[in-house]
Amino acid sequence: xxxxxxxxxxxxxxxxxxxxxxxxxxxxxxxxxxxxxxxxxxxxxxxxxxxxxxxxxxxxxxxxxxxxxxxxxxxxxxxxxxxxxxxxxxxxxxxxxxxxxxxxxxxxxxxxxxxxxxxxxxxxxxxxxxxxxxxxxxxxxxxxxxxxxxxxxxxxxxxxxxxxxxxxxxxxxxxxxxxxxxxxxxxxxxxxxxxxxxxxxxxxxxxxxxxxxxxxxxxxxxxxxxxxxxxxxxxxxxxxxxxxxxxxxxxxxxxxxxxxxxxxxxxxxxxxxxxxxxxxxxxxxxxxxxxxxxxxxxxxxxxxxxxxxxxxxxxxxxxxxxxxxxxxxxxxxxxxxxxxxxxxxxxxxxxxxxxxxxxxxxxxxxxxxxxxxxxxxxxxxxxxxxxxxxxxxxxxxxxxxxxxxxxxxxxxxxxxxxxxxxxxxxxxxxxxxxxxxxxxxxxxxxxxxxxxxxxxxxxxxxxxxxxxxxxxxxxxxxxxxxxxxxxxxxxxxxxxxxxxxxxxxxxxxxxxxxxxxxxxxxxxxxxxxxxxxxxxxxxxxxxxxxxxxxxxxxxxxxxxxxxxxxxxxxxxxxxxxxxxxxxxxxxxxxxxxxxxxxxxxxxxxxxxxxxxxxxxxxxxxxxxxxxxxxxxxxxxxxxxxxxxxxxxxxxxxxxxxxxxxxxxxxxxxxxxxxxxxxxxxxxxxxxxxxxxxxxxxxxxxxxxxxxxxxxxxxxxxxxxxxxxxxxxxxxxxxxxxxxxx
Amino acid sequence: xxxxxxxxxxxxxxxxxxxxxxxxxxxxxxxxxxxxxxxxxxxxxxxxxxxxxxxxxxxxxxxxxxxxxxxxxxxxxxxxxxxxxxxxxxxxxxxxxxxxxxxxxxxxxxxxxxxxxxxxxxxxxxxxxxxxxxxxxxxxxxxxxxxxxxxxxxxxxxxxxxxx
Numbered sequence: 001x002x003x004x005x006x007x008x009x010x011x012x013x014x015x016x017x018x019x020x021x022x023x024x025x026x027x028x029x030x031x032x033x034x035x036x037x038x039x040x041x042x043x044x045x046x047x048x049x050x051x052x053x054x055x056x057x058x059x060x061x062x063x064x065x066x067x068x069x070x071x072x073x074x075x076x077x078x079x080x081x082x083x084x085x086x087x088x089x090x091x092x093x094x095x096x097x098x099x100x101x102x103x104x105x106x107x108x109x110x111x112x113x114x115x116x117x118x119x120x121x122x123x124x125x126x127x128x129x130x131x132x133x134x135x136x137x138x139x140x141x142x143x144x145x146x147x148x149x150x151x152x153x154x155x156x157x158x159x160x161x162x163x164x165x166x167x168x169x170x171x172x173x174x175x176x177x178x179x180x181x182x183x184x185x186x187x188x189x190x191x192x193x194x195x196x197x198x199x200x201x202x203x204x205x206x207x208x209x210x211x212x213x214x215x216x217x218x219x220x221x222x223x224x225x226x227x228x229x230x231x232x233x234x235x236x237x238x239x240x241x242x243x244x245x246x247x248x249x250x251x252x253x254x255x256x257x258x259x260x261x262x263x264x265x266x267x268x269x270x271x272x273x274x275x276x277x278x279x280x281x282x283x284x285x286x287x288x289x290x291x292x293x294x295x296x297x298x299x300x301x302x303x304x305x306x307x308x309x310x311x312x313x314x315x316x317x318x319x320x321x322x323x324x325x326x327x328x329x330x331x332x333x334x335x336x337x338x339x340x341x342x343x344x345x346x347x348x349x350x351x352x353x354x355x356x357x358x359x360x361x362x363x364x365x366x367x368x369x370x371x372x373x374x375x376x377x378x379x380x381x382x383x384x385x386x387x388x389x390x391x392x393x394x395x396x397x398x399x400x401x402x403x404x405x406x407x408x409x410x411x412x413x414x415x416x417x418x419x420x421x422x423x424x425x426x427x428x429x430x431x432x433x434x435x436x437x438x439x440x441x442x443x444x445x446x447x448x449x450x451x452x453x454x455x456x457x458x459x460x461x462x463x464x465x466x467x468x469x470x471x472x473x474x475x476x477x478x479x480x481x482x483x484x485x486x487x488x489x490x491x492x493x494x495x496x497x498x499x500x501x502x503x504x505x506x507x508x509x510x511x512x513x514x515x516x517x518x519x520x521x522x523x524x525x526x527x528x529x530x531x532x533x534x535x536x537x538x539x540x541x542x543x544x545x546x547x548x549x550x551x552x553x554x555x556x557x558x559x560x561x562x563x564x565x566x567x568x569x570x571x572x573x574x575x576x577x578x579x580x581x582x583x584x585x586x587x588x589x590x591x592x593x594x595x596x597x598x599x600x601x602x603x604x605x606x607x608x609x610x611x612x613x614x615x616x617x618x619x620x621x622x623x624x625x626x627x628x629x630x631x632x633x634x635x636x637x638x639x640x641x642x643x644x645x646x647x648x649x650x651x652x653x654x655x656x657x658x659x660x661x662x663x664x665x666x667x668x669x670x671x672x673x674x675x676x677x678x679x680x681x682x683x684x685x686x687x688x689x690x691x692x693x694x695x696x697x698x699x700x701x702x703x704x705x706x707x708x709x710x711x712x713x714x715x716x717x718x719x720x721x722x723x724x725x726x727x728x729x730x731x732x733x734x735x736x737x738x739x740x741x
Numbered sequence: 742x743x744x745x746x747x748x749x750x751x752x753x754x755x756x757x758x759x760x761x762x763x764x765x766x767x768x769x770x771x772x773x774x775x776x777x778x779x780x781x782x783x784x785x786x787x788x789x790x791x792x793x794x795x796x797x798x799x800x801x802x803x804x805x806x807x808x809x810x811x812x813x814x815x816x817x818x819x820x821x822x823x824x825x826x827x828x829x830x831x832x833x834x835x836x837x838x839x840x841x842x843x844x845x846x847x848x849x850x851x852x853x854x855x856x857x858x859x860x861x862x863x864x865x866x867x868x869x870x871x872x873x874x875x876x877x878x879x880x881x882x883x884x885x886x887x888x889x890x891x892x893x894x895x896x897x898x899x900x901x902x903x904x905x
Contacts, residue, residue, distance in 0.1 A: 014842055014843065014845065015842065015845055015847070017850070018841070018842040018845070018847060018850075019834070019842065020850070021847050021849075021850030021853050022824070022834065022838040022841045022842060022847065022850075022853055022854075022857060023784075023824065023825070023827075023828055023834070023838065024783065024784025024785075024823065024824040024825045024854050026850050027783070028783075028786070028851065030787075031777070031783035033777075033778065033781050033783075037778075039778075116767070116778075117774055117778060118767050118769050118770060118774075122769075190885055191849070191851070191885055192786070192788045192794065192796055192849065192851040192852045192883065192884070192885045192886075193786070193788070193849065193851040194787060194788065239849070239850065239851075240849065241786070241849045241850070241851030242848075242849040242851060242885050242886055243849075244885070271787060273790060274788070274789045274790065274791065274793075470849075471849055472847075472848030472849030472850070472886045473848070474848070628845050629845065629848075631845070632845050632848055632886075632888060632891065633848075635887055635888070635889075635890050635891075636848060636886045636887035636888065637887070638887070639887025639889065640887060663789065663791060663793060664788075664789045664791070664793040664794050664883060665791070665793045669883060669885060670887070670889075671880040671881075671883060671889075672875075672876045672877075672879045672880045672882070672884075672889045672892065672893065673873075673876040673877050673880040674880075675876070675887070675889045675890065677890075678890050
């Protein structure tokens with residue numbers, strides 16, 4: 001943060017849209033209650049795969065209040081939106097309700113619309129289907145899973161195998177080696193806001209209110225599906241009630257809702273139930289990682305091989321980008337990465353916070369811990385000894401890497417020097433086994449094309465209309481602070497519009513590129529505004545006086561920015577609602593965010609219950625754009641890491657398909673009582689080579705490495721290495737009693 | 742169009758945030774759906790509809806309930822308070838709302854109305870004596886963003902103001 005001039009009051013760094021959120025005034029998409037609203041509820045398939053041979057909607061249609069029952073027999077005349085990672089817009093390419101094929105259990109077979117939610121719910125339960133079932137596969141170990149090498153299937157440079165040096169020979173020659181397999185289950189994002197939308201037509205135009213991270217994809221994808229001009233689609237999403245990757249593209253219900261709203265000539269609202277949500281949209285795919293690491297006698301890492309496979313659907317290839325990050329954690333000269341699809345019968349998996357980095361780094365940083373122990377080194381010292389300033393993949397420098405500082409500062413705050421190296425050697429007063437674990441994390445930095453429109457008015461206010469979505473990360477706060485600090489005005493005099501296709505394209509906000517991309521455009525617009533106002537390029541601005549001096553009641557400016565190395569072609573791609581990202585490799589440098597986590601666990605010796613009383617995390621995210629919301633982001637990432645390491649797994653039944661534990665009761669996420677003291681700090685060094693105001697990403701790196709630090713702490717507490725997440729009581733019990741799960 | 746007359750209806754009166762309400766409800770209708778879809782009181786949020794997440798928490802005659810598991814018919818004659826009913830007549834925030842802002846006890850804001858209503862109950866019940874107690878008595882309210890540390894700090898701050 002730049003220091004404030006002495007004559008200005010201290011900047012209020014509190015979250016700028018908090019008041020709306022604590023009063024209930026914030027309006028989320030399904031809070032809307034337009035006149036004449038009708039309610040939609042889907043009915044879903046009850047076989048793992050097959051074909052509908054009979055579909056009886058008569059009982060549903062007979063329920064009083066039912067207005068419409070849409071099925072594939074109604075010829076919805078919808079095109080596929082295409083898969084967001086395949087040049088399209090959708091969470092998956094498969095649009096349900098178009099034919100009699102069932103690709104996965106839980107796929108929608110009908111959409112009931114009624115006067116009331118109760119009538120729609122009752123009617124949806126009365127839709128009857130008969131199926132011709134087909135064999136299916138739902139786990140990595142199921143027969144019938146089809147495996148495909150990623151580079152052979154999608155020959156794109158950024159999905160290629162990674163070969164740096166000769167990892168196999170270097171590994172074979174290494175005197176100290178680890179060879180282990182780590183399993184990561186499927187997981188579900190479960191934002192608190194259920195997936196849902198309120199949709200209506202206004203003449204020839206369709207208006208969509210949905211909590212989303214990607215209003216542009218909804219706009220352009222829906223236009224493609226309906227065969228209409230994108231100018232006739234308006235998407236509004238001022239508040240997203242948590243996204244975590246699940247809301248990053250066009251959902252499968254939007255087009256059928258638009259059809260229903262058009263046929264009925266009324267607004268239609270859909271809120272997908274929590275149970276249906278597990279089947280309705282994306283999830284984190286199950287993945288399996290074989291890690292081989294070699295080191296010399298002095299604890300220098302020589303070679304790493306990371307082989308990973310993850311699940312995808314039969315109809316889309318959700319790419320694997322695990323090794324991109326694990327190759328950058330240390331200065332390992334010889335690295336080999338191999339990535340493989342495992343196709344099976346579920347909906348298409350997708351992005352969930354730190355989609356590749358959390359599972360990949362869990363595996364890699366667990367293996368590094370195993371290697372440190374095999375080399376008789378302290379896990380912290382071992383990591384510091386393998387630090388690098390050069391990107392081992394490209395040979396170019398990192399634009400910033402303060403990871404060693406994160407480790408040193410974190411160790412000091414945590415009190416690491418009091419740790420005893422031997423596992424199961426530390427005990428708490430109550431007899432609990434105490435374990436201290438450390439792990440690092442990294443996340444690639446990206447920037448996307450972004451546009452900002454600034455209006456300065458004679459009452460001294462600045463209105464910012466910009467690309468970006470607010471989903472809890474605090475994008476309004478980052479924007480408001482940048483504008484307020486730049487112009488020397490009160491943050492409360494900055495009005496911000498995000499998530500609205502009426503004011504900007506609204507490129508996907510994900511991959512921790514949101515703040516950097518949005519702030520880049522706002523920063524450029526501020527420079528332009530100063531020009532138009534005729535003020536100095538720095539220093540406080542009396543906005544009221546400067547606007548008055550122009551002779552107008554307001555002054556407006558626009559700016560469009562690109563990522564380093566991006567061209568007009570990328571900007572056009574973005575304008576079409578497609579993903580257009582640059583990074584983490586740029587000309588002459590690579591950019592990642594970095595973090596170090598220190599975790600204490602306590603294992604109750606009889607029940608083997610694992611608790612996490614405290615975590616210390618120190619992040620290098622460049623300049624901290626908004627200190628209050630940034631700290632909350634990191635705390636949230638730690639909570640996610642604790643959930644991922646000790647609680648969360650999507651369970652499937654190989655006999656029936658679908659997700660078994662499809663509720664917040666049976667898919668436990670961390671609750672308040674699971675979380676102890678979280679101590680968060682930042683290095684705060686701006687990365688000006690990467691970004692005009694020095695900002696790198698934060699939301700996802702905050703989670704990366706937490707699970708490994710927890711698992712490493714459990715090892716330190718118990719002497720038992722757990723290579724499958726989540727680590728549950730039965731796993732620790734099995735380890736201590738010698739049986740296996 | 743089919744007839745819209747629901748099969749089971751009851752007429753009832755109650756108060757929502759101090760305002761009298763007279764309404765005909767379906768006996769299958771939850772208090773949450775009544776508030777959100779009929780009365781336009783959308784502070785209470787639907788996060789699970791099964792009493793598992795707490796986002797719909799309101800006060801019924803001063804006691805916290807999950808409104809998704811509370812049949813609307815059950816509120817006949819009762820006082821219902823939602824997050825919209827906490828601020829003063831001139832919009833001045835309740836101390837707990839202010840504490841949520843001051844301690845950044847929220848991120849996306851979706852669970853926040855429920856957290857605040859539970860936090861108030863936690864204070865009134867005398868369950869805000871220390872951090873661990875707050876953690877335990879606030880564990881019926883999930884926050885997927887992971888703002889738990891701020892929530893504990895906010896509830897504790899108000900507890901100390903109140904001398905609890």
